Amino acid sequence: xxxxxxxxxxxxxxxxxxxxxxxxxxxxxxxxxxxxxxxxxxxxxxxxxxxxxxxxxxxxxxxxxxxxxxxxxxxxxxxxxxxxxxxxxxxxxxxxxxxxxxxxxxxxxxxxxxxxxxxxxxxxxxxxxxxxxxxxxxxxxxxxx
Amino acid sequence: xxxxxxxxxxxxxxxxxxxxxxxxxxxxxxxxxxxxxxxxxxxxxxxxxxxxxxxxxxxxxxxxxxxxxxxxxxxxxxxxx
Numbered sequence: 001x002x003x004x005x006x007x008x009x010x011x012x013x014x015x016x017x018x019x020x021x022x023x024x025x026x027x028x029x030x031x032x033x034x035x036x037x038x039x040x041x042x043x044x045x046x047x048x049x050x051x052x053x054x055x056x057x058x059x060x061x062x063x064x065x066x067x068x069x070x071x072x073x074x075x076x077x078x079x080x081x082x083x084x085x086x087x088x089x090x091x092x093x094x095x096x097x098x099x100x101x102x103x104x105x106x107x108x109x110x111x112x113x114x115x116x117x118x119x120x121x122x123x124x125x126x127x128x129x130x131x132x133x134x135x136x137x138x139x140x141x142x143x144x145x
Numbered sequence: 146x147x148x149x150x151x152x153x154x155x156x157x158x159x160x161x162x163x164x165x166x167x168x169x170x171x172x173x174x175x176x177x178x179x180x181x182x183x184x185x186x187x188x189x190x191x192x193x194x195x196x197x198x199x200x201x202x203x204x205x206x207x208x209x210x211x212x213x214x215x216x217x218x219x220x221x222x223x224x225x226x
Contacts, residue, residue: 041155048156056150056198056218076203091226105226109192112221116152120220123196127206137225 042113049115056119071118073125077133085121088114091139092121106136149181150218151188160184167212178212185210185219192222 054062061071065087072095075081081101084093091103108120124132151158160181166174185195189208196204198216211217 045154045156052150052157056216058201106223107226108221108223110221111154112152113154113156116157116220119218120152120223123198123204123206123218123220124194124223126203127196128194132223135223135225 042111046113046115049113049119051115053115053118057122061122065118071122073122075129076126077129083121083125085118085125087118089117092136094138100141102141103139104133104136105139106132147178147215148217149184150216151184151193152218152220158184164213164215181217182210185217188219193219194222195219 053065057065057071065071069087070084070093071087073083073085075083078096080097082095083104084095086092089107091105093103094101106121106124108117112120121132146161147164149160151160160177162177162181163171163174167178189195195207195210196218197207197211197214198204198218204218207214207217
């Protein structure tokens with residue numbers, strides 16, 4: 001009687017453990033599949049965004065982006081100021097009279113590929129600079145004393 | 146051809162229409178521009194910004210759909226990081 005009771009208990013533990021392992025395995029598979037799908041979608045989006053850069057930006061800016069890693073856009077509000085928009089997502093650098101004056105942190109509320117980010121920054125600076133500056137967080141440059 | 150670009154996580158979505166077709170009343174062109182206008186209105190209601198682009202000129206922010214524009218780009222709302 002004791003032996004059969006023990007066997008039943010062991011079997012129950014085994015069944016529960018097996019179900020647990022199956023559930024964990026299913027969850028892991030789902031997460032992996034979701035992540036690889038997302039990665040694939042984002043890769044496709046990045047490719048489209050790079051093509052869009054070629055469609056919307058003037059040739060000089062496309063070349064600047066490829067060669068220097070940024071697009072420089074002059075300020076319409078502050079004389080002598082320009083903004084350097086990086087090719088990959090990151091802060092926009094502010095230059096005044098050729099000197100690094102700080103950086104701006106501003107991003108879309110939804111993820112977009114890096115190429116689209118370049119276009120977004122350029123459009124906002126050219127056509128809505130005041131709001132762009134109001135929205136962005138400004139960081140002063142770090143200078144070694 | 147005129148184009149409306151909507152930037153999103155899937156890359157850009159494009160809607161194109163023939164301005165001459167719109168002027169001449171071509172049903173296909175009218176349907177396309179109507180779709181573009183509907184997308185424009187929906188995205189604006191979500192807080193997106195719209196810009197009209199003319200080659201060789203700075204971009205111009207627009208609040209309403211411009212039927213004469215050759216290129217309109219809609220971007221998601223931006224926030225300070």
